[in-house]
């Protein structure tokens with residue numbers, strides 16, 4: 490099923506991969522509830538987009554959607570951002586400050602990088618979840634709030650629980666509903682759709698005609714590992730769009746590390762030995778469904794050599 494038709498409903502989330510499809514279904518189901526949702530995914534994989542989409546699909550759509558990154562603030566700053574403070578609560582607290590939990594009343598708070606939250610703030614957050622109320626720093630009044638909490642992390646929070654840096658009880662409260670966003674390298678089938686989407690977006694943002702992408706670029710996009718996920722793809726495309734001439738994004742418009750991945754061709758258009766080798770290694774890897782031991786045996790090299798070749802040629806396996 491193609492979701493592009495209801496783009497707006499999902500805040501611009503594009504995907505056709507089966508794994509993402511189940512995420513769309515989950516978003517639909519949880520949006521209407523007040524449940525806390527834990528969103529896990531690598532950097533740039535779309536965590537904030539998923540959070541926005543849950544908010545937009547909920548009946549809180551006309552209320553605030555507030556995001557805050559727990560890694561960006563010190564413990565005391567985060568505490569007073571979230572819960573506010575009374576005048577004189579600490580040096581520099583010259584006046585009362587309303588916390589984001591008050592500001593977001595009726596709406597949604599999205600707490601990014603939740604794993605970075607200090608134990609003290611975790612304890613306060615747990616109390617808000619349990620009692621739906623809190624006190625400002627230095628205050629005595631109990632303030633009731635109706636806020637939906639969405640949280641995100643790049644890593645599985647269970648590891649932080651095991652390490653003892655994240656409260657177990659808070660983890661259970663937060664993780665009732667967990668959305669795991671697969672990294673882009675595990676859903677490479679999405680790349681052509683995302684590429685198309687970003688071509689539209691770029692044309693509109695720059696008020697220029699829509700560009701196209703050369704086949705070489707698409708080939709490179711599908712071999713690259715995308716450690717920065719969808720954001721990296723978007724950035725690479727924006728750069729290429731700006732540098733490109735005559736409306737086609739070519740390999741020359743990509744950053745240097747991508748250009749070295751280009752198939753080296755001779756003047757006759759025949760592939761180079763390097764090119765043939767790379768293609769063959771890829772074919773073998775695909776045939777054995779990514780089993781490197783088997784691939785190495787077929788190729789007659791040891792695993793180390795195979796790994797080195799994969800690294801040099803930036804071969805990332807899509808084991809979807």
Ligand SMILES: Nc1ncnc2c1ncn2[C@@H]1O[C@H](COP(=O)(O)OP(=O)(O)OP(=O)(O)O)[C@@H](O)[C@H]1O
Pocket residue numbers: 501502503504530531532533534535536537538539601643683686719720723
């Ligand atoms: N499935 C998608 N469809 C369209 N655009 C996407 C998709 N996923 C991510 N993006 C775009 O990629 C960029 C990064 O997404 P987002 O900010 O949601 O990622 P994130 O997981 O919150 O990243 P970080 O871990 O760095 O906070 C945004 O510009 C977003 O619009």
Ligand SMILES: [Mg+2]
Pocket residue numbers: 536537601
């Ligand atoms: Mg984010």
